[in-house]
Amino acid sequence: xxxxxxxxxxxxxxRFMYVNRKxxxxxxxxxxxxxxxxxxxxxxxxxxxxxxxxxxxxLKKGQETKGVNMxxxxxTFRALEGYDVEKLYAEKESLxxxxxxxxxxxxxxxxxxxxxxxxxxxxxEVILTA
Amino acid sequence: xxxxxxxxxxxxxxxxxxxxRVCEDGAGILLIEDGVYGALDNTAVADLIKxxxxxxxxxxxxxxxxxxxxxxxxxIEGIESVDFGGFVDLVEKHSATQSWL
Numbered sequence: 001x002x003x004x005x006x007x008x009x010x011x012x013x014x015r016f017m018y019v020n021r022k023x024x025x026x027x028x029x030x031x032x033x034x035x036x037x038x039x040x041x042x043x044x045x046x047x048x049x050x051x052x053x054x055x056x057x058x059l060k061k062g063q064e065t066k067g068v069n070m071x072x073x074x075x076t077f078r079a080l081e082g083y084d085v086e087k088l089y090a091e092k093e094s095l096x097x098x099x100x101x102x103x104x105x106x107x108x109x110x111x112x113x114x115x116x117x118x119x120x121x122x123x124x125e126v127i128l129t130a
Numbered sequence: 131x132x133x134x135x136x137x138x139x140x141x142x143x144x145x146x147x148x149x150x151r152v153c154e155d156g157a158g159i160l161l162i163e164d165g166v167y168g169a170l171d172n173t174a175v176a177d178l179i180k181x182x183x184x185x186x187x188x189x190x191x192x193x194x195x196x197x198x199x200x201x202x203x204x205x206i207e208g209i210e211s212v213d214f215g216g217f218v219d220l221v222e223k224h225s226a227t228q229s230w231l
Contacts, residue, residue, distance in 0.1 A: 019228070021148065029231070053148055093151070114151045122132055122154045127228040 010044045017048040017121060019129040020055030024074070025065065029130040030058050031073055036128060041083035048124065049080070050117065051109065052091035056098060059090065059105040077107045091117055131156050133224035137163035137231070140175040145230050150178060155185040160212070160220055162191045169195070171204040183208045191217060 018037050022029040040047045051059055058074065065072040080088070088109040095101065095111065102111060112120065121127065134153055138145040146161075146168050153159060161169050168175060169190040179188055183206070192211040195201055205211075212220065221227050 021145075021231075052152075053144065091152075118152045118154050121152055121228070122157070122225075124132075125226055127132070127226055129228055130231045 013044065013046055014125040015046045015048065015123060016040045017050060017124040017127045019050045019052065019121075019127065020058055021053040022130060023054040023057040024063070025068065025070055030055070031071075033128070033130050034073060034076055037080070037085060038083065041080070041085045044084070046087075047085045048087045048089065048120065049085065050089045050091070050121075052094045052117070054094075056090050056094045056100060056105075059107060059109065060100070061104055061106050063106075074106050080107070089117065089120070131158065131224055133157070133220050133227045134159045135162050135227065135229045136160075136165040136168065137229075139164040140168040140178060141173075146175075146178060149228075149230050150182055150186075153182070153186055156187075158187045158189060158220060158224060160189040160191065160217065161209075162194055162217075166190050166194045166198065166200065169205050169209050170200065171206045176206055179206050179209070189216070189220060 018033055020030060020033055024030045037047060037049055059077060063072050063074045088107060089112050090109045092111050092113045102109060134149050134157065136146050136149050136159060140146040146165065149159060168179060170176065188209040189212050190205065190209050192213050195211065
């Protein structure tokens with residue numbers, strides 16, 4: 001079967017931003033967002049993943065979910081690099097409000113102030129927030 | 131410039147506050163569903179919007195105001211009420227829409 005695109009890559013590449021604002025296990029939003037990121041990555045889009053508000057808790061090291069019988073999906077953030085998703089950002093104000101630093105996170109991120117995030121966000125063509 | 135939609139009450143969630151924190155001057159914010167409570171004047175949260183009035187264009191979805199019995203309440207001055215057609219126009223005239231949840 002003929003593919004829409006092959007070695008040449010996708011015909012259209014858009015700047016996608018995924019804004020994670022929710023903590024990981026209380027609701028399904030965080031996990032679903034990760035699925036959406038992987039879909040965009042599969043289509044070789046220009047993916048930007050942002051963590052702000054309680055979303056920064058998705059990246060907290062040391063998640064241990066056996067006791068609540070849920071899948072710990074935090075290791076998946078480390079695998080994103082393998083899908084060429086390398087633009088990960090956390091908002092400085094959200095980290096600070098929660099007493100977190102980059103050393104507390106499972107994956108390297110670029111820390112942006114809300115002013116810097118504002119500028120990056122306004123350049124996006126598609127933004128999905130949850 | 132982006133259009134942001136906010137659908138959560140500012141009394142219950144920090145969504146409007148976070149949106150404002152990363153919203154560029156010149157952008158638009160449309161309050162919809164429970165987000166319309168943020169458009170009311172003389173509330174504990176009214177200053178959130180008042181502080182950015184003039185830099186950001188604020189809109190509220192009229193049918194959601196009506197549905198909640200708020201049609202006769204005082205809105206923050208400068209917020210423009212739109213109907214569903216106006217919502218579509220706003221989406222069309224901005225570069226992208228960020229739907230805050």
